Amino acid sequence: xxxxxxxxxxxxxxxxxxxxxxxxxxxxxxxxxxxxxxxxxxxxxxxxxxxxxxxxxxxxxxxxxxxxxxxxxxxxxxxxxxxxxxxxxxxxxxxxxxxxxxxxxxxxxxxxxxxxxxxxxxxxxxxxxxxxxxxxxxxxxxxxxxxxxxxxxxxxxxxxxxxxxxxxxxxxxxxxxxxxxxxxxxxxxxxxxxxxxxxxxxxxxxxxxxxxxxxxxxxxxxxxxxxxxxxxxxxxxxxxxxxxxxxxxxxxxxxxxxxxxxxxxxxxxxxxxxxxxxxxxxxxxxxxxxxxxxxxxxxxxxxxxx
Numbered sequence: 001x002x003x004x005x006x007x008x009x010x011x012x013x014x015x016x017x018x019x020x021x022x023x024x025x026x027x028x029x030x031x032x033x034x035x036x037x038x039x040x041x042x043x044x045x046x047x048x049x050x051x052x053x054x055x056x057x058x059x060x061x062x063x064x065x066x067x068x069x070x071x072x073x074x075x076x077x078x079x080x081x082x083x084x085x086x087x088x089x090x091x092x093x094x095x096x097x098x099x100x101x102x103x104x105x106x107x108x109x110x111x112x113x114x115x116x117x118x119x120x121x122x123x124x125x126x127x128x129x130x131x132x133x134x135x136x137x138x139x140x141x142x143x144x145x146x147x148x149x150x151x152x153x154x155x156x157x158x159x160x161x162x163x164x165x166x167x168x169x170x171x172x173x174x175x176x177x178x179x180x181x182x183x184x185x186x187x188x189x190x191x192x193x194x195x196x197x198x199x200x201x202x203x204x205x206x207x208x209x210x211x212x213x214x215x216x217x218x219x220x221x222x223x224x225x226x227x228x229x230x231x232x233x234x235x236x237x238x239x240x241x242x243x244x245x246x247x248x249x250x251x252x253x254x255x256x257x258x259x260x261x262x263x264x265x266x267x268x269x270x271x272x273x274x275x276x277x278x279x280x281x282x283x284x285x286x287x288x289x290x291x292x293x294x295x296x297x298x299x300x301x302x303x304x305x306x
Contacts, residue, residue, distance in 0.1 A: 001044045001068050002059035003030035006082055010057050013255035019263060023051050044068050048075050054266045055080070055259070057104075061142045062086050062149065069278070073097035078266040080104050080258070083162075084154040085278065087147075089285035092278065101278040102262065106254040107159045107219075108274040109261070110241025113233070117166065118273040122226035123203065126164040130157045130209035132217040139187035146188035151180070153193060153288045157209035159238055160221045162276065164205050165284050167223070172287060174198045178295035184212060185300075195291045207291075 003011075003025050011032075014022050024039035026047040034040060041047035048056075048071060056072035058065050058081040069081040079101045086092065108117065130152070142148040149155060178195035192210035199205070221233040234240040240248035249257075261272035271277070 001026045003027035003032050007059035008032045010059055013252045017256045017259045020259060023053055045071060048072060053077050055262055058082060066091055069101050070095060070097060073100040078262050080262055083158050084150055085281060087150045087154060089282045089289060092282040094279060098278050103276040103278060103281055105159055105162055105276045106251060106258045107238035108163060108276065109254045109257040110239050112242030114274045120167045123168050123223050124226045125204050125224040126168060127206045127222040128157060128160040128164055130219045131213035131215060132211055133213055134211040136186045144187045151189045151193060151292060152209045152211055153291060156211060157207060160219055161207060162284050163221055165287060168199055168203055170200045172197055172290060173200050175294045176291045178291045179298060180295045181298045183300040197287060
């Protein structure tokens, strides 16, 4: 469901995943050229009724993604939905079928991370770092508004933040200390966000994420364990995991690993430790909401005038 930029990445990876066949695409206005013979449906409900698929990938904007995912799960399909799924944590109050829906965090399948998620160590501090560049062309349509796309923590840094929060249980012990910086006036969303989240027991998660950086893109999570040792998750988007950067799998391989794990669930097997259940996302969205609700908002003169 969804034939845009992200849907194209899924289609490419799905075609090379053993044991899977792409039955159709659903999108009223596809932005990519589909291969000859691949059925195209204007609406997802018609596609679900006709096809009764076993696995559904939802690559739609947050305004419709959760509804589409739940409609698919209601047919009995196992569903993968792109983050952030929705911007409102209240939307994730449990409904029947939600146990068949998983959120698309393919970097969580990076080397060493399945084992880490299966048996997390005691972590005292985490630092999530993201630098990349999103230019004006990126902010089109729904991405131009915070109310329809969210900010950096919803769209870019959520992979690392979700990993840190998943490894460090507990609700926030105090309101976050945060700051957003708006320099370029490309959209409602910020160019940089920094935040410090406090968890029970003196544990903290620090975030520094920006989308106006000219350097090489990276997304890292540094973990300080309670015993004083450190673990570093590395990569352009965490893809090296705990392993060697030079041997890191590409995002297509990580997607294939994700689909394979979903296929096992569809066949009645247990959930892979790296699969991210929809129900777990509520805590993460609540934390993101608290960051933006308490953030100091800094506008550059050009952004303030826009």
